Amino acid sequence: MMKKFIYIFLFLVSFVGFSQDNEALFRKATDLYNAKKYEDAISKYEQILKNGEDSANLYYNLANAHYKLSHIAPSIYYYEKALQLAPNDADIKNNITFAKNMTIDAIQPLPKTDWQKFKENTIGRYTYNGWAVIGVVCMFLFVIFVSVYFLVYKSLQKRIFFILAGIMLLLCIVTNIFAYIQFDVVHDSNFAIVYVPETNVKSEPNASADEIFMLHEGTKVELMNELNGWRKIKLADGKTGWLPEPDVKKL
Template sequence: MKTAAYLLLFLCSTLVFSQNDKLFEQGNALYNQGKYAEAIEKYTAILDSGNHSEALYFNLANAHYKLNNIAPSIYFYEKALLLAPQDKTIQNNMAFAKNMTIDAIDVVPQTGLSKFIKSFTNIMSFDSWAKTSIVFVLCFVALFLIYYFAYSSFNKRLAFIGSFISLVLVLLSLAFTFHKFNSDKNNRPAIVFAQESEVKNEPNLRSEIAFRLHEGTKVQVLDTLNNWKKIKLADGKTGWIDSADIKLLNDFSY
């Protein structure tokens, strides 16, 4: 029975992948014909099946850009970058899309130690930092055993120095691992989809307007209260926005 169930699951998965490949090719063909709205329908059908990739998000973003859909184009470029952060083509296309936005928000630059820690932490993903920590732990254990069982004083000295360096690297890599974990956990970017949204000082309709945002602007979500989300801009401004006015980038369920 289990074998039959696994076989059925495999066949269904193969059928879904085959269908998605067909939809992707159809979407590309429609895009090349200038039928951008129809191409978006094909790409969206793939997302609805639970499949996503940087290529799919990139093509969706391009199609929306051709239709001057500011928020969706930036949204999907950003999602593509989450999966392929070093892709120059995605970065360049998104820069063109951002030229269509209204809000001009100055970025508060990071300097000194905080900038170095952030840059160094982002060299690798959380999983990569965790694996690196494990490698250094194994090195420390191996060198400590060599030190313990070595007869030569020279070998003992080398093993002791090596184990000490490994221990330091273990501590540093663990620190960067936890820093990356917390950074990823607190990183909740979103894109404004409303053509114009009023950001309030407090999470209620009677509160005074702190500032206004327009479609395509990227924000950081800090907190949620009922139908409101507390956001922060790149220039440090904070306020409360209607949850319906933004879409979180880390939500890959679309």
């Protein structure tokens, strides 16, 4: 028993030390960024990622450093990663718009369905963790209102707390459904960023196939099929084709 406790204690100590090391790296990277030493800042931020930690702030700062160096693909890639963790952050949305202005490809998205708009504008307002927290709060309030319902005696008060409990239960169910949907959106994401200056999109997954269009760095694509080192991609305007797998980086 004592040996187990020692192992657990040592693990926790090492974890705390690990986090502190990453915090020190983050502060150092931020200082380098403020000193306009962007390449050095990027190296420090990437070290934190290699250490197994990520956050919206980390991706955001990393994207900003790449943007300062006019690295189109990496800046858009890391802004997109930041948005996955903080979908409602105005600064990230604003900066990714500036970064996308550096791209060459002008792609007109297809009109969105009502369900797609609802998922993006309503469910996408919070991360799945955010919806889960709201669900827990609603369940907590549900328990309180049910408890009060049994404690009060007047019929009007009982009716009020019964209705409030019902509303909280309904909200708890809805927010958990939203959390589940948002979890699928993030973890089943099949999007990528073109990570090379330019790439020829082919009609078939081989080098001798006809070239149907060209894409440039920073363009966001949807990943579909995979075959022999080629990826079938789909653009926001509905166009599809094949390109070499190393030419894109999955979000």
